[in-house]
Amino acid sequence: MVRFLLSKLLYLVPTFLGITIVAFGFVRILPGDPVLLMAGERGVSPERHAELSAQLGFDKPVVMQYFDFLGRLLHGDFGNSLVTKKPVLTEFLALFPATVELGLCAILIATLIGVPVGVLAAIKRGSWFDQVSMTSALVGFSMPIFWWGLLLIILFSGVLGWTPVSGRISLMYYFPESTGFMLIDSLMSGQEGAFRSAVSHLILPSIVLATVPLAVIARQTRSAMLEVMGEDYVRTARAKGMPRRRVIGVHALRNAMIPVVTTIGLQIGVLMAGAILTETIFSWPGIGKWMIDSISRRDYPVVQSGLLLIAGLVMVVNLLVDLTYGLINPRIRAS
Amino acid sequence: MKYLSHALLAVSALALTTAVAEAKTFVYCSEASPEGFDPSPYTAGTTFDASAHPVYNRLTEFKKGTTEVEPGLAESWDVSEDGTVYTFKLRQGVKFHSNDRFTPTRDFNADDVVFSFQRQGDASHPWHQYIPGITYEYYTSMDMPNLVKSVEKVDDYTVKITLTHPEAPFLANIAMPFMSIVSKEYADALDAAGAKEDLNNAPIGTGPFRFVAYQKDAVIRYQKNADYWGTAPLIDDLIFAITPDASVRLQKLKAGECHLMPYPSPADLESIKADSTLKLDQQPGLNVGYLAYNTTVAPFDNPKVRKALNMAVNKQAIIDAVFQGAAEPAKNPIPPTMWSYNDAVQDDAYDPEAAKAMLEAEGVTNLSMNIWAMPVQRPYMPNARRTAELMQEDLSKVGVNAQIVSYEWGEYLQKSMEPGRDGAVILGWTGDNGDPDNFLSVLLSCDAAKEGGANRAFWCNEEFSDLLQQAKVTSDQAERTKLYEQAQVIFKDQAPWLTIAHSTQYVPMRADVTGFVMSPLGDFTFETVDLAE
Numbered sequence: 001m002v003r004f005l006l007s008k009l010l011y012l013v014p015t016f017l018g019i020t021i022v023a024f025g026f027v028r029i030l031p032g033d034p035v036l037l038m039a040g041e042r043g044v045s046p047e048r049h050a051e052l053s054a055q056l057g058f059d060k061p062v063v064m065q066y067f068d069f070l071g072r073l074l075h076g077d078f079g080n081s082l083v084t085k086k087p088v089l090t091e092f093l094a095l096f097p098a099t100v101e102l103g104l105c106a107i108l109i110a111t112l113i114g115v116p117v118g119v120l121a122a123i124k125r126g127s128w129f130d131q132v133s134m135t136s137a138l139v140g141f142s143m144p145i146f147w148w149g150l151l152l153i154i155l156f157s158g159v160l161g162w163t164p165v166s167g168r169i170s171l172m173y174y175f176p177e178s179t180g181f182m183l184i185d186s187l188m189s190g191q192e193g194a195f196r197s198a199v200s201h202l203i204l205p206s207i208v209l210a211t212v213p214l215a216v217i218a219r220q221t222r223s224a225m226l227e228v229m230g231e232d233y234v235r236t237a238r239a240k241g242m243p244r245r246r247v248i249g250v251h252a253l254r255n256a257m258i259p260v261v262t263t264i265g266l267q268i269g270v271l272m273a274g275a276i277l278t279e280t281i282f283s284w285p286g287i288g289k290w291m292i293d294s295i296s297r298r299d300y301p302v303v304q305s306g307l308l309l310i311a312g313l314v315m316v317v318n319l320l321v322d323l324t325y326g327l328i329n330p331r332i333r334a335s
Numbered sequence: 336m337k338y339l340s341h342a343l344l345a346v347s348a349l350a351l352t353t354a355v356a357e358a359k360t361f362v363y364c365s366e367a368s369p370e371g372f373d374p375s376p377y378t379a380g381t382t383f384d385a386s387a388h389p390v391y392n393r394l395t396e397f398k399k400g401t402t403e404v405e406p407g408l409a410e411s412w413d414v415s416e417d418g419t420v421y422t423f424k425l426r427q428g429v430k431f432h433s434n435d436r437f438t439p440t441r442d443f444n445a446d447d448v449v450f451s452f453q454r455q456g457d458a459s460h461p462w463h464q465y466i467p468g469i470t471y472e473y474y475t476s477m478d479m480p481n482l483v484k485s486v487e488k489v490d491d492y493t494v495k496i497t498l499t500h501p502e503a504p505f506l507a508n509i510a511m512p513f514m515s516i517v518s519k520e521y522a523d524a525l526d527a528a529g530a531k532e533d534l535n536n537a538p539i540g541t542g543p544f545r546f547v548a549y550q551k552d553a554v555i556r557y558q559k560n561a562d563y564w565g566t567a568p569l570i571d572d573l574i575f576a577i578t579p580d581a582s583v584r585l586q587k588l589k590a591g592e593c594h595l596m597p598y599p600s601p602a603d604l605e606s607i608k609a610d611s612t613l614k615l616d617q618q619p620g621l622n623v624g625y626l627a628y629n630t631t632v633a634p635f636d637n638p639k640v641r642k643a644l645n646m647a648v649n650k651q652a653i654i655d656a657v658f659q660g661a662a663e664p665a666k667n668p669i670p671p672t673m674w675s676y677n678d679a680v681q682d683d684a685y686d687p688e689a690a691k692a693m694l695e696a697e698g699v700t701n702l703s704m705n706i707w708a709m710p711v712q713r714p715y716m717p718n719a720r721r722t723a724e725l726m727q728e729d730l731s732k733v734g735v736n737a738q739i740v741s742y743e744w745g746e747y748l749q750k751s752m753e754p755g756r757d758g759a760v761i762l763g764w765t766g767d768n769g770d771p772d773n774f775l776s777v778l779l780s781c782d783a784a785k786e787g788g789a790n791r792a793f794w795c796n797e798e799f800s801d802l803l804q805q806a807k808v809t810s811d812q813a814e815r816t817k818l819y820e821q822a823q824v825i826f827k828d829q830a831p832w833l834t835i836a837h838s839t840q841y842v843p844m845r846a847d848v849t850g851f852v853m854s855p856l857g858d859f860t861f862e863t864v865d866l867a868e
Contacts, residue, residue: 039748041763283553
């Protein structure tokens with residue numbers, strides 16, 4: 001297991017270096033100059049433009065800028081935002097818990113609903129349940145998130161008044177942030193009703209963010225289950241008289257879970273993409289919205305370091321997924 | 336961060352005690368996050384709404400709901416005969432806010448004024464770069480570095496500012512957010528504590544509201560400044576709930592999660608008017624949307640051709656379709672709410688037949704041109720693409736073949752200022768300080784036609800520019816008005832732009848909100864608002 005872990009960790013180094021190049025290059029390939037964007041309709045004189053570019057370090061050759069960036073990274077310096085002038089890491093850490101909280105809730109909803117639905121659809125293949133759930137999954141997968149979010153807000157917050165429109169907690173509640181996770185902070189605050197308010201604020205955005213992963217997980221579980229259930233060992237287990245519930249629960253499901261775990265792991269990337277829209281609709285102060293704003297302002301330091309931090313995170317999650325395989329299937333661990 | 340959480344604790348305790356006394360809390364659903372809380376280094380209106388307006392004051396202020404300049408922290412001022420020396424008498428007894436780290440030991444005085452100017456204008460000032468990479472874009476773009484020769488303290492309550500040349504808009508310039516007066520005593524305290532950047536994170540000002548806390552991209556909290564030198568606010572707590580999407584803002588307003596919101600979608604206006612729990616304030620915006628020809632390239636160098644093209648476009652159709660009626664047709668480059676607007680100017684009436692005849696008379700046939708449509712939405716132009724399509728259709732009726740081009744916003748701004756540019760550009764402007772010079776000189780003077788300017792027609796008319804220059808150094812407003820009126824006649828006659836529209840601003844709010852005053856400059860300020868019982 002240790003060797004397995006080490007070999008996986010070793011892969012991270014070149015991947016990480018590759019990401020620094022992509023993150024650095026990506027924002028510079030986009031047309032548009034941050035200095036001009038800052039000046040807007042007013043324009044900026046060539047002298048002032050040169051002065052500002054020099055101050056921001058954009059006058060150096062791009063390769064030099066890259067090595068500067070890399071050098072500072074090694075010292076743990078992610079740079080300062082061109083817009084707010086604040087350290088990128090500080091901003092990231094302030095916003096990150098909100099995204100994690102939302103993402104975890106969404107992936108939890110997607111898994112807890114998606115896996116049982118997929119299993120049930122596979123067992124009852126061809127039934128009305130299978131057909132309805134898989135059609136819904138297809139619709140869910142194709143759902144335009146922005147439209148879906150607004151629809152839910154109008155229905156549940158506007159017409160029915162069951163959930164708040166947006167934000168993380170009612171503005172009534174006010175306590176120091178200690179962990180940045182609203183569910184935990186609201187509990188720790190001891191203020192009556194705070195936790196309830198935080199939960200009610202989390203419901204709609206989690207559902208919206210969970211929609212696409214839920215659809216993918218349900219469909220993936222169903223097809224993996226169907227495949228496994230056709231295997232010889234499942235037939236043998238049934239033939240030797242093992243109860244159906246046990247065959248499905250132990251033999252089929254455990255093997256079917258390998259591709260499903262991969263899928264869940266891959267959904268982290270999908271969640272990040274979904275978070276950008278979900279956070280914008282629900283005024284959720286997370287990193288998705290932050291990245292989009294920074295890209296449109298060509299805030300180079302935020303985009304490159306932000307991408308790097310997010311990519312690093314996805315890498316860690318994928319590593320964890322790889323390790324989970326090992327737990328589910330000892331053969332992977334051995335190889 | 337630790338400091339912030341202490342502040343939060345202190346205030347949550349405070350909030351609880353005030354809750355007992357039924358504190359009045361006003362929630363504003365703002366549309367974007369502030370860049371920071373020091374108004375000087377930033378340029379976004381949302382930043383000023385969150386910092387300059389609630390927290391700070393300036394020497395001069397814009398009278399509420401107008402662009403007229405009135406005394407602020409300066410009670411009065413004298414201007415020397417030659418218009419270059421301004422002597423300001425400062426208001427006495429004005430208190431700065433306090434927070435848990437800082438309690439002022441003295442009132443506002445001349446040291447604060449000198450500090451507020453010098454930190455921006457003097458590159459060697461210890462506070463000039465208090466955050467690495469900081470720049471003072473408004474100070475620079477309003478030409479203050481070339482204008483301000485010196486700022487001197489005469490005594491504790493007198494400041495003398497010497498200019499390098501007379502400049503009539505100076506009093507309006509210093510009423511702008513970037514010239515907010517910060518506390519020198521607070522700056523010294525932060526310096527001593529090694530926390531200079533808190534000038535930007537935990538602002539201390541003299542304004543109607545005291546800054547309490549900011550949770551990034553989510554909530555800003557303020558409390559009423561009970562010691563305010565002006566009329567104290569009527570509400571106790573002011574909260575900005577940052578809500579970027581316009582439809583969601585409206586839902587929040589309808590659900591009672593906020594009291595007032597900026598920038599509704601034009602498509603929602605009807606449903607807002609129909610909702611009895613809401614009301615809608617409106618006023619003409621201080622802006623203009625235009626199409627700038629490249630007046631240096633044939634045949635657009637011929638004013639008659641430009642006039643003919645102007646006559647070919649049906650502005651009312653654009654206003655109906657693109658602005659959904661929420662605008663008025665523009666005939667001058669400045670909006671009608673601005674002083675010196677020349678209402679006697681006759682617009683080039685929509686007349687495709689006459690336009691066609693005029694083009695033919697100028698020998699222009701089979702004309703092909705580009706129309707540049709900006710990729711972003713602005714208050715002065717809700718949908719440039721759609722506008723360009725309508726223009727394309729109108730122009731085809733007079734035999735002009737127009738193609739629509741567009742670029743990414745930064746590139747658009749850059750390429751549209753390249754000399755020899757092919758085609759006419761859709762763009763616009765929102766006024767900074769209500770002075771006509773802020774429209775005419777910035778957008779149409781010969782100086783602005785140079786590289787790095789904003790004169791996208793590349794139109795340089797000596798007579799027009801001379802009038803602007805004269806008006807700039809004249810302090811008598813009646814005289815300036817005459818000069819600007821003349822300039823507008825030349826503009827219309829030469830037609831460097833197709834003036835499209837001045838859009839209307841709308842502010843939806845809950846029906847129980849009283850006392851909100853719309854600002855022609857587009858500011859959102861809350862010291863006069865109240866909630867009906």
